[in-house]
Amino acid sequence: MSEVRIAVEQRNEFGKGAARRTRRAGKIPAVLYGHGSDPKHLSLPSVEFARAVRENGHNAVLTLEVQGSGDELALTKTITAHPIKGYIEHVDLLLVKRGEKVTVNVPVVVTGDAASGTLVSQELTEVEVEAEALHIPEQIELSIEGAEIGTQLHASDLQLPKGTTLVSDPETMIVNITEAAASMEEESAEGEGEAAESAEEASSEEA
Structure with missing residues (x-):
């Protein structure tokens, strides 16, 4: 900066x-x-x-x-x-x-694309860090490239610049990657379709 x-x-x-x-x-x-x-x-x-x-x-x-x-x-x-x-x-x-360390909140920017069929939820948009006053990072990037369903990234997973230390709780969740709602709806629709087909077949057999 x-x-x-x-x-x-x-x-x-x-x-x-x-x-x-x-x-x-x-x-x-x-x-x-x-x-x-x-x-x-x-x-x-x-x-x-x-x-x-x-x-x-x-x-x-x-x-x-x-x-x-x-x-x-x-x-x-x-x-x-x-x-x-x-x-x-x-x-x-x-x-x-000059040379003094200060505690500030810094934005977290999520980069990359998670795996297909996933829903990315950013639970926290900034973290608290300690850094030298003249070397405060403008933002901290967190890559989710290729991340699969079930992936959870926490503050402890952030790659901090040299001289910057984490003040926020390391266990604080930053990103949660779950199954996309569309995929779940498609599976539900497929399940309902299969059930309907089975019911029709059973009805035909009874007739």
């Missing part, structure tokens, strides 16, 4: 009205906290921040060029979006240091 530099401003106004004014100015209200320091209220440029998240994921690490305060290294911790319109309403940032 690459490091992104963003110039930010400190906020001196608080409350819903101030937040609305900040957003109307094309910026996002944010709070930077961590390492026992007092929280800093900031405004992030909307376009630059949205690009950083789009290109680096929700765990984007930012070098914040804080006006009048120097640079701060921060992990994007929580992004709150408007439930209907989708724009970013607020961001929580966690102060980090």
Whole structure:
């Protein structure tokens, strides 16, 4: 994951009205906290921040060029979006240091195709891992290529990048591969057809 530099401003106004004014100015209200320091209220440029998240994921690490305060290294911790319109309403940032390890949730992406006649159910879409702040994986891939009916893959089956360790329970199921419903319906239909044929034959014999 690459490091992104963003110039930010400190906020001196608080409350819903101030937040609305900040957003109307094309910026996002944010709070930077961590390492026992007092929280800093900031405004992030909307376009630059949205690009950083789009290109680096929700765990984007930012070098914040804080006006009048120097640079701060921060992990994007929580992004709150408007439930209907989708724009970013607020961001929580966690102060980090180079070389420091952080615990984050990382998306799990299933790749490959399971065997024919299977139904793939992804039970978990992300796992919690610990990684160095500047080397957080954007995603972790899990291959199901050729997997047969009855295959179950757990967190312990994930191939984690070097320097990344699993925090989630290793026994947590990620993928469950079962028989496809269509196949089961076909078998059921075949069974019903055979039963009907047997009934017809028995009826003919009785006649």
